[in-house]
Amino acid sequence: MARKNMDVSQSFRDLGAQFRGLDSRDPSSWPAIPRYVLLAAVALLVLGALWYFWVSGAAEELEGERAKEVTLRADYKTKLQRAVSLEELKKQRAQVMQYVNLLEKQLPSKAEMDALLSDINQAGLGRSLQFDLFRPGQLVVKDYYAELPIALKVTGRYHDIGAFTADIANLSRIVTLNNLSIAPSSDKDKVGALTLEATAKTYRYLDPEEIAAQRAAASKTQGKGKK
Numbered sequence: 001m002a003r004k005n006m007d008v009s010q011s012f013r014d015l016g017a018q019f020r021g022l023d024s025r026d027p028s029s030w031p032a033i034p035r036y037v038l039l040a041a042v043a044l045l046v047l048g049a050l051w052y053f054w055v056s057g058a059a060e061e062l063e064g065e066r067a068k069e070v071t072l073r074a075d076y077k078t079k080l081q082r083a084v085s086l087e088e089l090k091k092q093r094a095q096v097m098q099y100v101n102l103l104e105k106q107l108p109s110k111a112e113m114d115a116l117l118s119d120i121n122q123a124g125l126g127r128s129l130q131f132d133l134f135r136p137g138q139l140v141v142k143d144y145y146a147e148l149p150i151a152l153k154v155t156g157r158y159h160d161i162g163a164f165t166a167d168i169a170n171l172s173r174i175v176t177l178n179n180l181s182i183a184p185s186s187d188k189d190k191v192g193a194l195t196l197e198a199t200a201k202t203y204r205y206l207d208p209e210e211i212a213a214q215r216a217a218a219s220k221t222q223g224k225g226k227k
Helices: 004-020 032-084 086-105 110-126 158-169 208-226
Strands: 130-136 145-156 177-186 195-203
Touching: 032 086, 110 130, 110 145, 110 158, 110 195, 145 158, 158 177, 158 195
Parallel strands: none
Antiparallel strands: 130 145, 145 195, 177 195
């Protein structure tokens, strides 16, 4: 037993002797065990550094994926709500299209404009109003419809003027009265009469040819702007 203890002690002393007097500038001259220990330490250091950088990159990637998950969940909820209400949205769209078609039917075509102007004139005459001015203005072309302003000046009794405006509102075609001004008549022979001045605006939809011409003109204008 004592022999074994002496052998073990001698082995540790021999091992310790290999680590004494090492030249730090020339590790290749070291004994085998110190060289293996140095190699193992360097390997562990490299592996530790690689592990640290890998874990750091993985953590950043994990945070990015978590943020993406939050975005995807919100997007999913939004799309799910849309999917659930899709049928209701289709019904609402159908109702809106019906309303739009109804409004479009109230817009006269180019050929019907003369008849509409005649209806406005007849509405005033039917209420015993005197037209001092009935002058259609310059047609203003919009994207898919045209706006025609009409300068009006009529003279008559208060109730007749009120009935005339109601008749305009009840026409089958869309006509609006803008910039209304009512004042006593300057005609001394018409005591108690009032004069209404306004701009009536009526609208008509553009023919397919007019729409094409309007779009071509807009494209040409945009082309010049880019140059």
